[in-house]
Amino acid sequence: MWDFSTDPGFQAELDWVAEFVREEVEPLDLLHPGNHEPYDRESEVFKETVRPLQQRVKERGLWAAHLAPELGGMGMGQVRLALLNEILGRSQWAPMVFGTQAPDSGNAEILAHYGNEEQRRLYLEPLLDGRIVSTYAMTEPTGGADPGGFSCRAVRDEDGWVINGEKWFASNYPHAAFVIAMVITDPDVAVHKGTSMFIIPRGTPGMEMVRGTGLFGEPLGEGVHGYLRFTDCRVPLENLLGEPGTAFAIAQTRLGGGRLHHAMRSVGVLKRAMEMMTERILSRTTRGGPLADQQSVRQSLAEVWIAVEQFRLQVLHAAWQVDRSRETKDPEHVRAARLHISAVKAATPGTLVDVVYKVMHLHGALGVSNELPLMRMWQMGPTLGIADGPTEAHKDVVAKLLLRDAVPAEDGLFGSEHLPTKVAAARAKLAAAAEKQKETS
Numbered sequence: 494m495w496d497f498s499t500d501p502g503f504q505a506e507l508d509w510v511a512e513f514v515r516e517e518v519e520p521l522d523l524l525h526p527g528n529h530e531p532y533d534r535e536s537e538v539f540k541e542t543v544r545p546l547q548q549r550v551k552e553r554g555l556w557a558a559h560l561a562p563e564l565g566g567m568g569m570g571q572v573r574l575a576l577l578n579e580i581l582g583r584s585q586w587a588p589m590v591f592g593t594q595a596p597d598s599g600n601a602e603i604l605a606h607y608g609n610e611e612q613r614r615l616y617l618e619p620l621l622d623g624r625i626v627s628t629y630a631m632t633e634p635t636g637g638a639d640p641g642g643f644s645c646r647a648v649r650d651e652d653g654w655v656i657n658g659e660k661w662f663a664s665n666y667p668h669a670a671f672v673i674a675m676v677i678t679d680p681d682v683a684v685h686k687g688t689s690m691f692i693i694p695r696g697t698p699g700m701e702m703v704r705g706t707g708l709f710g711e712p713l714g715e716g717v718h719g720y721l722r723f724t725d726c727r728v729p730l731e732n733l734l735g736e737p738g739t740a741f742a743i744a745q746t747r748l749g750g751g752r753l754h755h756a757m758r759s760v761g762v763l764k765r766a767m768e769m770m771t772e773r774i775l776s777r778t779t780r781g782g783p784l785a786d787q788q789s790v791r792q793s794l795a796e797v798w799i800a801v802e803q804f805r806l807q808v809l810h811a812a813w814q815v816d817r818s819r820e821t822k823d824p825e826h827v828r829a830a831r832l833h834i835s836a837v838k839a840a841t842p843g844t845l846v847d848v849v850y851k852v853m854h855l856h857g858a859l860g861v862s863n864e865l866p867l868m869r870m871w872q873m874g875p876t877l878g879i880a881d882g883p884t885e886a887h888k889d890v891v892a893k894l895l896l897r898d899a900v901p902a903e904d905g906l907f908g909s910e911h912l913p914t915k916v917a918a919a920r921a922k923l924a925a926a927a928e929k930q931k932e933t934s
């Protein structure tokens with residue numbers, strides 16, 4: 494059965510979230526727009542304003558909605574999560590207030606899956622409770638999309654592991670209580686089999702931040718993306734997460750969800766941009782009437798709506814694929830979910846760039862100024878085309894999965910849809926049927 498409706502009970506929750514985000518959370522975006530502030534647990538705004546808001550979300554039963562109930566989450570499934578994230582995506586602070594911010598959401602998932610009891614007590618519990626934030630360090634200055642460029646290395650001795658090397662773009666490191674780092678432990682095998690995951694608490698000697706890199710628009714040297722250096726950094730044996738050599742399998746647990754959640758929140762950004770567009774073209778006048786009277790402007794609005802609607806349905810469908818694969822555990826369904834996540838990931842940057850550009854353009858100088866949030870929204874496009882792997886890598890996954898079931902044509906020269914060949918086959922078939930009919934009559 495196909496059904497695009499939301500059940501009334503859940504819709505009531507979504508209505509509550511929409512009002513709560515608009516009234517209570519969006520003011521934080523205006524007064525504390527920096528990228529640092531949502532992650533700084535020591536700040537006044539966190540202690541005085543965010544903590545009480547988080548408490549209200551917990552009381553409402555909407556805290557950490559991406560996690561299973563046994564981990565203190567709602568276990569609401571990806572389709573419902575997509576509808577919730579559409580609302581949270583409107584605000585930079587909302588994921589923090591609802592306990593679903595990256596990279597903590599993904600780190601919590603891998604600690605829950607692969608952490609032992611002590612690791613869960615030390616790191617997962619305070620993370621889930623929102624008392625600390627964390628970092629995930631996989632990318633290196635010499636290798637991002639291609640892990641073949643990784644060289645950060647851990648060598649084992651009697652007491653533990655000694656790490657040397659560098660990591661790059663470890664988001665939110667300046668405020669993190671610990672780092673989950675992917676490090677080569679066996680350089681003699683392929684990197685996918687010789688890399689392990691370590692938990693490295695803040696303050697561990699030998700781990701330093703060379704600098705914090707920011708995104709465009711942020712002051713140089715003050716960004717939240719840590720360029721990290723490890724120099725004889727000693728980590729005890731018990732800080733290995735999961736088995737040695739399994740870091741890539743562990744990473745898969747966090748990356749799929751994260752990519753989909755970014756796409757869900759992007760729907761919120763797109764809907765907000767579209768609302769700005771309709772308001773603008775009805776309010777701004779040109780040549781004696783509203784901008785909306787111009788045919789090219791109406792065309793642009795229609796294109797925006799179609800693009801947003803297509804993307805939203807693609808995201809919801811991908812979410813449904815993930816829910817189904819988790820329910821059935823059928824390898825076909827798991828594969829379909831992978832395909833859809835990569836497809837959505839590849840579609841996200843282009844949709845953001847195209848739609849927000851159109852909205853920005855119709856706002857004239859105001860649109861590209863620092864008095865509207867549009868440039869910031871637009872910048873999410875190129876950024877999400879890189880974070881969690883570049884678009885090309887995800888298109889490659891899509892193509893490989895599609896080709897896995899495809900077969901080459903029997904007639905390699907003209908292919909199976911060659912009309913003269915098909916017409917000849919149809920003629921032969923009908924002639925044979927007519928012959929048979931004659932014989933029986």
Ligand SMILES: Cc1cc2nc3c(=O)[nH]c(=O)nc-3n(C[C@H](O)[C@H](O)[C@H](O)COP(=O)(O)OP(=O)(O)OC[C@H]3O[C@@H](n4cnc5c(N)ncnc54)[C@H](O)[C@@H]3O)c2cc1C
Pocket residue numbers: 596628629630631632635636637638639661662663664718876879880881882883884885886
């Ligand atoms: C905002 C943001 C937050 C991030 N947070 C984190 C984090 O918390 N932890 C972390 O570890 N990393 C993080 N990253 C890093 C991110 O995962 C990498 O930037 C990404 O994997 C790409 O690696 P790279 O930057 O080295 O680019 P490269 O690997 O050098 O790729 C550059 C370009 O080369 C092309 N290219 C690369 N591979 C292929 C291919 N196979 N086929 C065709 N073309 C290709 C693409 O055009 C690609 O955009 C973050 C990045 C951003 C932008």
